[in-house]
Every structure is written in structure tokens, then in C-alpha cells.
Amino acid sequence: MAAKTQTTLIEQKVSNLLKQMSLEEKVGQMTQVDFSVIGAGPNSEEIDPAKLEIAVAQHHVGSILNAPGMPDVKARPLETWRKITVAIRAASEKTQLKIPVIYGIDAIHGATYTENATLFPQAINMAATFNTELAYQEGEITAREVKASGLDWNFYPVLDVGRQPLWPRFWETFGEDVYLASALGESYIRGHQGDNFAAPDKAPTCLKHYVGYSYPLNGKDRTPAWIGERALRELFLPSFASGVLAGSPTVMVNSSEVDGVPGHANHYYLNDILRGELGFTGFTISDWEDVNRLYTRDKLAASQREAVKMAVMAGVDMSMAPFDFSFPEILADLVKKGEVPMSRIDEAVGRILTVKFRSGLFDKHPLLDAKQNFATPEAAKINRQAAIESIVLAKNENKLLPLAKSSRVLVTGPTANLLSALNGGWTITWQGDREDLYPADKLTLAAALRQKNPDHVTFLGGGSYEHLIKLDEAVNAAAQHDAVVLALGEKPYAETLGNIDSLQLPEHQLALGRALLATGKPVILVYLGGRPRIITELAEKAAAVIVAMLPGMEGGPALADILYGDANPSGRLPFSYPRATNGITAYDYKAMENFDGASYQPLYPFGHGLGYSRIVVSDLHVSKPVYAIGEPVQVSVKVGNAGERAAKESVLLYVNDVAASVSRPNKQLKAFQKVELNPGQEKTVQFTLGPDALSFIGLNLRRVTEPGDFKVYVGDLSAGFALADKPKSPAPEKSAAKANRTKK
Ligand code: BGC
Numbered sequence: 001m002a003a004k005t006q007t008t009l010i011e012q013k014v015s016n017l018l019k020q021m022s023l024e025e026k027v028g029q030m031t032q033v034d035f036s037v038i039g040a041g042p043n044s045e046e047i048d049p050a051k052l053e054i055a056v057a058q059h060h061v062g063s064i065l066n067a068p069g070m071p072d073v074k075a076r077p078l079e080t081w082r083k084i085t086v087a088i089r090a091a092s093e094k095t096q097l098k099i100p101v102i103y104g105i106d107a108i109h110g111a112t113y114t115e116n117a118t119l120f121p122q123a124i125n126m127a128a129t130f131n132t133e134l135a136y137q138e139g140e141i142t143a144r145e146v147k148a149s150g151l152d153w154n155f156y157p158v159l160d161v162g163r164q165p166l167w168p169r170f171w172e173t174f175g176e177d178v179y180l181a182s183a184l185g186e187s188y189i190r191g192h193q194g195d196n197f198a199a200p201d202k203a204p205t206c207l208k209h210y211v212g213y214s215y216p217l218n219g220k221d222r223t224p225a226w227i228g229e230r231a232l233r234e235l236f237l238p239s240f241a242s243g244v245l246a247g248s249p250t251v252m253v254n255s256s257e258v259d260g261v262p263g264h265a266n267h268y269y270l271n272d273i274l275r276g277e278l279g280f281t282g283f284t285i286s287d288w289e290d291v292n293r294l295y296t297r298d299k300l301a302a303s304q305r306e307a308v309k310m311a312v313m314a315g316v317d318m319s320m321a322p323f324d325f326s327f328p329e330i331l332a333d334l335v336k337k338g339e340v341p342m343s344r345i346d347e348a349v350g351r352i353l354t355v356k357f358r359s360g361l362f363d364k365h366p367l368l369d370a371k372q373n374f375a376t377p378e379a380a381k382i383n384r385q386a387a388i389e390s391i392v393l394a395k396n397e398n399k400l401l402p403l404a405k406s407s408r409v410l411v412t413g414p415t416a417n418l419l420s421a422l423n424g425g426w427t428i429t430w431q432g433d434r435e436d437l438y439p440a441d442k443l444t445l446a447a448a449l450r451q452k453n454p455d456h457v458t459f460l461g462g463g464s465y466e467h468l469i470k471l472d473e474a475v476n477a478a479a480q481h482d483a484v485v486l487a488l489g490e491k492p493y494a495e496t497l498g499n500i501d502s503l504q505l506p507e508h509q510l511a512l513g514r515a516l517l518a519t520g521k522p523v524i525l526v527y528l529g530g531r532p533r534i535i536t537e538l539a540e541k542a543a544a545v546i547v548a549m550l551p552g553m554e555g556g557p558a559l560a561d562i563l564y565g566d567a568n569p570s571g572r573l574p575f576s577y578p579r580a581t582n583g584i585t586a587y588d589y590k591a592m593e594n595f596d597g598a599s600y601q602p603l604y605p606f607g608h609g610l611g612y613s614r615i616v617v618s619d620l621h622v623s624k625p626v627y628a629i630g631e632p633v634q635v636s637v638k639v640g641n642a643g644e645r646a647a648k649e650s651v652l653l654y655v656n657d658v659a660a661s662v663s664r665p666n667k668q669l670k671a672f673q674k675v676e677l678n679p680g681q682e683k684t685v686q687f688t689l690g691p692d693a694l695s696f697i698g699l700n701l702r703r704v705t706e707p708g709d710f711k712v713y714v715g716d717l718s719a720g721f722a723l724a725d726k727p728k729s730p731a732p733e734k735s736a737a738k739a740n741r742t743k744k
Contacts, residue, residue: 024059024060025097026349027331028059029318032321035065035068038051038056044068044069045076052091059325061328062101075112076113082149102356102361106154108158109123109552111142112428115428118376118380120387121555123172124172124174125548126390127181128549129571131650134385136188136190136191138188138191138382139189144379145373145375146203147201147373148370153203157174157184157189158209159174159207159242160173160211161175161239163214164214165532165584167214169495170530170575174574175606176575176586176587176606177669178236185239189247190246193247204359205243207251211263213254213256219499220499225257250283250285251280251283262300263290264290264311264316281351283318283354284316284317285320289321289322290320291308291321292304293307294307305333384557387551389648390571391547392572394573395544408456409482410459412459413469413526415487416446416459417446420434422555423555424492425498443556445485452560458477460477468508474512483523484521484522485526486516487528488526488528502581503532503578504581523538524545525539525545526548527548528551532575570648570649572650576605577603585600588667607652612645612647613641613643615647617637618717619684620635620713622635622720623635629724630691630705632690638682640677641678644679647677648677649675653669655710655711656713657708658711661698662697671688706723
């Protein structure tokens with residue numbers, strides 16, 4: 001059916017339904033509750049039929065979220081989930097209007113809460129792949145596994161740009177660059193939703209956390225950000241704009257505040273910008289308990305009642321309540337007393353119902369076949385490839401790597417033998433730290449190395465992160481080996497529980513590193529963690545450094561492939577790895593930020609990453625010296641493989657606007673392509689920079705393109721061109737949505 005007819009049909013159905021709904025049914029639709037509200041009791045994965053009836057038939061809840069078992073919320077077997085879905089569907093079928101409940105889940109890096117799901121590298125790693133195809137495939141596979149679990153809606157992707165490495169959700173982002181985050185987010189959504197997310201193996205996504213959440217001044221989760229509107233539009237908004245353009249029908253609201261205005265009270269962001277400028281037509285959902293927090297935490301509202309009114313009138317369409325029915329009760333009363341107009345309720349409910357229709361929920365599809373769609377060998381293969389491409393070889397002195405199979409290797413360190421260290425938060429549980437719940441058939445780094453080379457690899461360490469490895473034992477063991485793989489890093493965490501005051505590594509890890517380096521044996525430092533903890537002292541002395549971050553369930557084998565040369569590393573850092581805890585400057589710094597000439601001195605810069613082949617970049621060429629404003633700029637560059645191994649190479653194209661009416665970054669990523677090169681092969685990579693790639697947020701807070709000189713950079717090469725004409729008028733507001741989206 002043509003898209004337009006389909007839309008009109010849905011509009012009619014929604015309007016018919018709205019006419020039949022009571023006020024209670026409407027405010028119920030705007031309410032989302034946690035599974036525990038319908039659950040049989042603490043730690044139980046069973047539904048209590050009476051509670052389900054209360055939620056669905058009496059309170060008409062529109063949505064349920066989260067995994068069962070509060071307080072022990074954890075992944076459940078596929079069959080459990082399917083049973084849950086069948087029961088909830090049956091409950092809504094019994095109601096008069098038969099409006100289906102939409103079940104939302106955090107399927108972060110895969111179907112987090114279904115046992116044995118395919119769990120990909122976390123977003124920060126996916127960003128390191130610089131491979132939009134892999135992000136697309138992750139979206140496809142995740143949607144299938146979510147749907148095979150009977151679940152309807154995924155609270156993902158995170159499109160917050162990660163420019164504050166202390167922030168405990170840094171690893172949930174696609175890194176510090178807005179263009180990269182936009183490109184990967186868009187691909188993920190397209191894979192997850194397809195052309196029609198009503199298809200049985202597709203599901204709607206949710207862009208979060210709109211907007212400005214990721215840049216807390218003090219680095220702590222859910223604390224204030226101070227982002228001026230120009231910076232917001234330049235650095236934090238375009239990824240959401242891309243997500244909206246890619247068709248995501250829901251948006252989750254920023255749980256903290258920007259410039260004194262909490263996300264849930266920000267009418268300007270939620271309406272003028274999100275809908276007016278970006279063209280979003282779906283529904284917004286609050287984050288966890290955040291409507292109430294306008295009262296309990298933020299003191300914007302003097303009561304819960306005022307908080308409900310404030311949030312709804314600011315543009316929150318659905319409240320993640322999540323534990324009781326006070327939200328719909330208060331809201332109904334507000335409507336009855338004329339404090340919230342019915343038109344606002346109809347607007348919110350209409351949006352919610354539209355998404356339910358568009359998601360195929362009213363079509364009552366049978367559950368997606370689990371066998372063919374869940375944790376397939378094909379998905380594991382793609383996951384392994386993603387893990388390989390997500391790992392960054394940052395240093396490789398004297399070509400120590402790849403290791404010879406005959407070399408005797410000691411593998412040690414607190415993260416060496418933990419699956420949780422490879423996966424991080426949102427894995428099986430919220431915090432991801434329940435090592436006991438991880439699948440027995442997946443391999444840690446140590447296990448994968450031993451499997452590859454059992455006679456020459458020894459593991460030394462405890463079974464947990466807390467078990468400190470004795471320094472003298474480690475030193476003695478190192479003496480018996482030719483090289484040491486030292487795995488350091490972080491214990492998993494999520495959200496506020498991951499707050500820290502310093503990026504410093506724990507002292508015992510530094511001590512272990514120092515002791516092993518002092519043996520004189522070559523040390524290969526492998527960093528596993530969600531944010532760049534400071535490894536400078538050790539990295540400078542180590543023979544090789546691998547920044548592996550959180551490569552997911554296939555991370556162990558992927559690392560072993562790289563260490564032994566069965567895979568050629570191709571990951572590139574999607575952030576600037578700081579040299580010191582306060583040395584936090586992003587790669588796209590302004591000239592002023594580097595006034596002393598020494599401010600951007602990260603341990604490893606954005607885009608850094610080595611491989612086992614020698615890649616030669618040459619002949620950077622802009623097709624003509626002068627372009628008219630609005631004319632696409634054609635850039636080409638040759639990339640050759642002068643090594644002996646097949647390689648994948650991410651070609652990153654940066655642009656600098658030489659002089660502009662607002663200070664511009666020294667360079668900004670505007671396009672990238674990942675190319676495969678056989679030994680001896682050379683390819684010419686073509687880029688087209690659309691007008692938006694040369695624009696910026698001008699003095700009037702609107703996107704402008706100014707004439708003048710521009711530079712482009714690839715690797716060490718640079719070339720220039722000029723834009724000739726003056727812009728006739730500022731670009732239309734809508735163009736913010738297209739910012740930074742020059743496609744490959
Ligand atoms: C997080 C969201 C998440 C939600 C539901 C919140 O605490 O901020 O990212 O989607 O919980 O689990």
C-alpha cells in the first residue's frame with residue numbers, strides 16, 4: 001500500500017479510537033509501568049494475573065517496560081518472554097477497545113534482557129569500526145532478537161555525543177564526533193526498522209536522551225549541562241536530527257537539565273526544535289521516574305501534581321512512571337479541572353496510538369519464529385566481525401604484534417578472564433556485572449588465547465575483578481614467558497552507579513603494570529573499559545597497546561584473532577584518548593582552545609588506529625578550486641595497501657572553514673569510508689561534500705554557509721578550495737536536520 005494511503009488510514013483509525021476512548025483510557029495510554037507492577041512478587045518472572053488485569057483493564061496502561069524480577073532484574077529465557085507477551089496480549093484483547101500494550105526494553109548492544117542473545121560491541125566500539133554496514137546489521141539482528149522475544153520497542157540508540165569521558169554513560173555513545181554518531185545512529189535505525197517497522201522482524205527504535213544529556217559539567221550522571229544554543233545545535237542536536245530523518249518514531253527525554261531547564265520541562269526543545277524544526281511526529285517518553293523528579297529532585301514543581309502538569313504541557317507524551325498509577329490519576333484530575341486541555345491529551349494519545357498502528361501491534365502478528373531469528377550462527381559471525389573491527393591497535397613497537405604462535409605468552413590482569421569486562425553495563429543485568437550469569441560457552445580474553453594456542457599461553461589471575469594479582473607471582477610468571485598480555489580496565493557499571501571522580505586507574509593496576517614492565521619482557525597492554533582511564537605511564541613503556549574498550553560477547557576471540565594475526569586490526573578511536581585526567585580536549589577544538597599550542601596532546605588522537613599492513617594515502621584532490629555555494633564539492637584520494645596482508649582502512653575526511661563569522665573547529669569530520677584493500681591494491685575513494693558539510697550555526701543561531709576558503713584533510717594530506725557566492729539567505733531551519741549528513 002502506498003505510504004500516503006497507509007498514513008491516512010492510520011489517521012482515521014486513530015481518530016475513530018480517540019472518539020471512543022474515555023478520559024481514563026486516554027491518560028492510561030500515556031502511562032508506562034515497570035514489569036514489577038504486573039509481576040507476581042520480588043525476584044519472580046511470573047505475571048500475577050490480577051495485577052495484570054488492574055494495570056491493563058482498570059488503568060489502561062499504554063506500555064510496560066523492563067525485565068522481570070525486581071529487584072533481581074536480569075535476562076530471562078526466550079520462552080519466558082514469549083509467555084509474558086502472550087499473557088499481556090490476551091489481557092488487552094479482553095478490554096473493550098482492545099488497544100495493545102507496547103512493551104519497551106533496553107536492547108542495548110543486542111537484546112540485553114533475553115538469555116543468550118547476540119550481544120554486540122557497545123556503541124563506543126561500534127563507532128570505532130567506522131563501518132555503517134555493521135551498525136546496520138547490528139540494528140537488523142537486534143530487532144529480530146527483540147521481536148523473537150515477543151518484545152515490541154527498543155529504547156535505543158543513544159544519540160548523545162560523548163564529549164565528557166568521565167560521564168559513566170560515555171561508552172553508550174558513538175564517541176565525540178557528531179558526524180560519526182549521526183551516521184552510525186542512522187544506519188542502526190535503518191537496519192532495525194527497515195522500510196516498515198510493522199514487519200514481523202522489525203521494531204521501532206527510540207532516540208535518547210534528547211538533548212544535551214551527555215555533557216555534564218562535572219562528569220557525573222544526571223547532573224547539569226551548560227550548553228549554549230549554538231553549541232547545542234552544532235554538536236548535540238544533529239545526531240537526533242539524523243535519527244528523526246531515519247524515521248525513529250519515539251524519543252526519550254534527557255534526564256538532567258541544560259542551562260537550568262530540566263529536559264522534561266523544556267517546551268522549547270520538545271516542541272519548537274524537535275517538532276517544529278526537526279519534523280518529529282512520533283511520541284516522546286520521559287526517562288525513568290523523571291516526571292516526578294521535576295518535583296522531588298529539581299524543585300521546579302511544588303508538588304507532584306504540578307510536575308505532571310508541567311511535563312505534559314512541556315511535551316512529554318508518555319510517562320515512564322514507573323511503579324504506580326499516580327501519573328494517570330493526577331493527569332485525569334488535571335483535565336477534569338481544566339488545568340490540562342483535552343486537546344493536549346488527544347494530541348499525546350493520538351501520537352502513541354499512531355506508533356502502535358505503525359508498529360503493527362493492532363495486526364496481531366504471531367510471534368516471530370525464534371529458531372531462525374534468535375542467536376543464529378550467522379549473527380554470531382557478524383558480531384565477531386564487528387568486535388574485530390571495533391578494537392583499536394594503538395601502539396605496536398617493533399612490530400611485536402602479531403605474536404608468533406611459538407612465543408610463550410603470559411596473560412594476566414584484572415580484566416583478562418571476565419566476560420563482564422568485555423561487555424560492560426546493560427549486559428544480562430542493568431549493571432552488567434553478574435559474571436555468574438554470563439553464558440558458559442563464550443570466551444574471555446584469557447580463554448580465547450588459550451583456546452588458540454593452548455601449549456604456549458598461561459593465565460595468571462583471580463576469577464574476579466576484586467581478586468588482586470600478587471605482584472611477585474606475576475613477576476615470577478613473566479620470567480617464564482616471552483611476552484605478557486596485561487589486561488587492565490574497569491569493572492562494568494551503568495548510569496549513576498558508574499560515577500567517578502578521576503580517570504586515574506586504580507593503584508593496584510598501575511602497580512601491576514609497573515612491576516611487569518620492570519621485568520623487561522615485552523608487555524602488550526589491553527585496555528578494557530567504558531571510558532578512557534589514564535594509562536599513559538604504562539602505555540609509554542609497553543611494547544604494544546590495544547584499546548579494546550567494550551567489544552562485546554565475541555570480544556575475547558576477536559582480541560585473540562588480532563593478537564595472533566588471524567585478523568588485521570582496523571578500528572580507529574572515536575574519541576581522543578586523554579593523556580592526563582584533566583587533558584580533555586576534543587579533536588575538533590577551536591584555535592583558541594589550543595592557544596598555548598599544547599592543549600591537544602592526547603595519548604592517542606581521535607581517528608588513531610594501526611593495522612598490520614602499510615597503508616599509503618596519496619593524491620588528495622578537490623575537483624576544482626572554486627565552487628558556488630550549494631554546489632557539491634567533489635574530493636578524491638588514493639589509498640593503497642603496501643603491506644602483505646589484506647586490510648580494511650577507514651578513510652576519514654575532515655574539513656576546516658578557514659575564516660568564518662563564528663569561530664570554527666580546527667577541523668571536523670565530514671565524511672568517511674571504510675575500504676577493503678588486498679596487498680598491493682590501490683583504490684580511489686570519492687567523497688561528495690554536500691552544502692551542509694560546509695555550513696555551521698551562525699550568529700543568528702541558524703545554519704549558514706559563508707563564502708571563503710576551505711581546507712580538506714585526509715591523513716597527513718591537505719587540499720583547499722573556495723566557496724564563491726554569498727549565501728542568498730540563511731538556510732531554512734529544516735536544514736539543521738540534515739547537518740553533517742553527507743553520505744558515503
Ligand atoms: C535510563 C534510560 C533507560 C531507562 C529504562 C533510565 O534510567 O536513563 O536510558 O532507557 O532507564 O530502563
